[in-house]
């Protein structure tokens with residue numbers, strides 16, 4: 001029998017647009033989950049979306065928050081999350097991107113994002129994007145020990161009618177060493193199909209967090225995308241978290257950047 005579907009909707013009750021979990025963590029990894037939540041602050045009137053659209057993968061990355069939380073424990077890593085749906089503001093996009101507040105996502109139209117005024121866009125940047133950026137910036141600054149930025153996402157198996165065979169995608173910004181090492185170790189060690197720069201790559205604009213918080217600070221960074229049908233139950237999430245934690249640790253050792261602060265240069 002299948003376990004109940006994991007449906008963790010983060011922070012329905014909080015008023016802050018970003019949260020830091022496992023603040024006292026000791027390892028070099030800082031996890032980031034930009035699409036953790038399908039929460040719509042009341043002032044946006046659900047952007048005029050139907051209940052089905054509001055909870056669909058367009059609104060968030062199903063399973064990504066639960067996976068990030070498990071990884072945070074296994075890696076002893078701090079975790080920074082956005083607590084607002086990406087349809088309000090996509091924290092993995094800069095304010096200049098047309099995708100930051102899109103009015104159509106796959107086949108879903110988003111009425112509340114149509115013809116936004118400059119003031120409306122500014123309000124979302126100020127109240128959703130900037131608090132997230134500021135929390136992540138402070139977390140990196142306070143860490144002080146050459147943190148490694150790892151962003152966690154999930155993707156849907158069928159996109160625009162096309163079936164995606166990739167089960168886990170490892171995506172890099174400018175520096176490909178960690179991502180390539182992870183893919184090559186995973187292809188030898190795991191039964192999952194792990195691909196480099198799938199189903200998205202830097203060219204699709206998905207490396208915004210990696211670039212601003214990782215590359216621009218001279219920090220090692222990588223993005224992990226897991227197909228969301230592999231994150232539907234606790235058992236699946238536990239299994240995936242364990243595999244990814246081991247993979248990340250062994251890949252970091254392989255590139256001479258151990259996860260343990262005490263072992264770092």
Ligand SMILES: [Zn+2]
Nearest residue numbers: 035061153154
């Ligand atoms: Zn995502």
